[in-house]
Amino acid sequence: MLQIDSLTKRYSNSDVALKGVSLNLRAGEVVGLIGPSGAGKSTLIRCVNRLVTPTSGRIALDGQDLALVSGSALRRVRRQIGMIFQEYALVERLTVMENLLSGRLGYVGFWRSWARRFDAQDIARAFELLARVGLAGMENKRADALSGGQRQRVGIARALMQQPRLLLVDEPTASLDPKTSRQIMRLIMELCAERGLAAIVNIHDVVLATQYLPRIVGLQAGQIVYDGPAAELDAGALTRIYGDEDWTAITRKHSDQMQQAGTDGARAAAYPEPEVMP
Numbered sequence: 001m002l003q004i005d006s007l008t009k010r011y012s013n014s015d016v017a018l019k020g021v022s023l024n025l026r027a028g029e030v031v032g033l034i035g036p037s038g039a040g041k042s043t044l045i046r047c048v049n050r051l052v053t054p055t056s057g058r059i060a061l062d063g064q065d066l067a068l069v070s071g072s073a074l075r076r077v078r079r080q081i082g083m084i085f086q087e088y089a090l091v092e093r094l095t096v097m098e099n100l101l102s103g104r105l106g107y108v109g110f111w112r113s114w115a116r117r118f119d120a121q122d123i124a125r126a127f128e129l130l131a132r133v134g135l136a137g138m139e140n141k142r143a144d145a146l147s148g149g150q151r152q153r154v155g156i157a158r159a160l161m162q163q164p165r166l167l168l169v170d171e172p173t174a175s176l177d178p179k180t181s182r183q184i185m186r187l188i189m190e191l192c193a194e195r196g197l198a199a200i201v202n203i204h205d206v207v208l209a210t211q212y213l214p215r216i217v218g219l220q221a222g223q224i225v226y227d228g229p230a231a232e233l234d235a236g237a238l239t240r241i242y243g244d245e246d247w248t249a250i251t252r253k254h255s256d257q258m259q260q261a262g263t264d265g266a267r268a269a270a271y272p273e274p275e276v277m278p
């Protein structure tokens with residue numbers, strides 16, 4: 001559903017952030033994007049939703065070349081892409097429900113959104129999503145009265161309001177404690193599996209990434225140096241991505257996780273093959 005071919009990005013200060021990146025995602029496939037600071041992870045995600053304009057290469061969503069769309073066509077394509085951010089990007093003084101409905105602004109005309117009149121279907125969907133992310137009954141709480149985990153749940157529900165087919169997730173757990181981080185990763189994986197959503201998850205925590213994300217893409221200085229199963233991300237691969245380091249602690253944790261998950265069969269049951277949408 002997402003095809004990225006030979007993507008290059010050179011910023012105006014001549015920093016080359018991406019050097020010929022190619023990556024394909026099937027419908028429902030979730031990928032963890034890892035790599036050192038400055039490797040180009042955010043640039044890659046921003047090129048996909050066109051917050052950044054690629055210098056060359058091709059990005060196609062369901063066969064539609066994103067470089068060739070603009071104006072209302074670009075807005076239509078963007079509706080298929082949901083964003084989840086590290087810092088949640090909520091409007092602090094608005095309630096949970098208002099934050100969710102404001103995710104629909106792309107769908108409602110200026111005057112309707114200005115008057116904050118939303119249709120009953122959107123409101124019903126918002127209630128349903130709030131219940132699904134574990135926030136039933138919280139619709140009238142102000143965003144600034146929520147914990148970090150609750151805020152990220154609002155961020156996730158808001159991204160799903162527009163019924164996207166692809167999620168771009170930028171450091172979703174960076175501001176969360178380890179337990180909440182795991183709950184949030186589990187929730188994202190469950191929602192992707194339930195709804196057949198593809199996702200790219202930009203994440204610094206390698207242990208968390210390999211625990212929840214079946215496929216890992218490792219970026220190094222703007223190039224993909226690893227693209228494969230989380231289970232095969234060994235010390236050699238980590239060295240290619242991050243450089244020389246003693247990776248024993250990470251790889252040990254990782255193999256403990258694998259043992260805990262039992263056989264490959266058990267892991268496959270936990271993360272079933274994504275449904276391929278028509």
Ligand SMILES: Nc1ncnc2c1ncn2[C@@H]1O[C@H](COP(=O)(O)OP(=O)(O)OP(=O)(O)O)[C@@H](O)[C@H]1O
Pocket residue numbers: 011012013015016017035036037038039040041042043044
């Ligand atoms: N707006 C910009 N203008 C100029 N150069 C930029 C811009 N944004 C990023 N860069 C440069 O592009 C390269 C890749 O940056 P990017 O933010 O994509 O990396 P990253 O892997 O997401 O890093 P981090 O993990 O620290 O967020 C870096 O050299 C960075 O300095």
